[in-house]
Amino acid sequence: MIGQFILRIVIWFLLTANFSITNIIIGISICLLMPHYRTEPFRLQDVVQGVQRIMVAVPQAYIEAIKMIWKPHNHEEIIREEAQHRRSAALVFLDIFLVTFTPKTVVLKHRQDGWYDIHRVVRRISKRQNP
DSSP: OHHHHHHHHHHHHHHHHHOOOEEEHHHHHHHHHHHOOOOOOOOHHHHHHHHHHHHHHHHHHHHHHHHHSSSSOOOEEEEEEESSOOOHHHHHHHHHHHHHHHHTTEEEEEOOOOOOEEEEEOOOOOOOOOO
């Protein structure tokens, strides 16, 4: 329950980017009024790996954003990526969040058969031939 509260208040602050007393009170109120869900058991190793992936994703997001500014990415593609099997709902959320956090990708759908549909933009140099 405390973990859910912390996650919700962190998401609230990330969304609002406002640390005024009024916003803190509103955020805490919303977090307490939202229904709580039963957590599924998870392995500590999965959590540690998730934290490591977050530490890698943050600089990667900045690098991708800079690349997109300097060299526009004007092609799109939809790919399928296999998810790890038997993941708790929180770890599936973390997977989707990490993919969507980087500027070039967004998860379109999480399939029940264990795959993610991912939309991404790529940079391709089109070869124009002059007659």
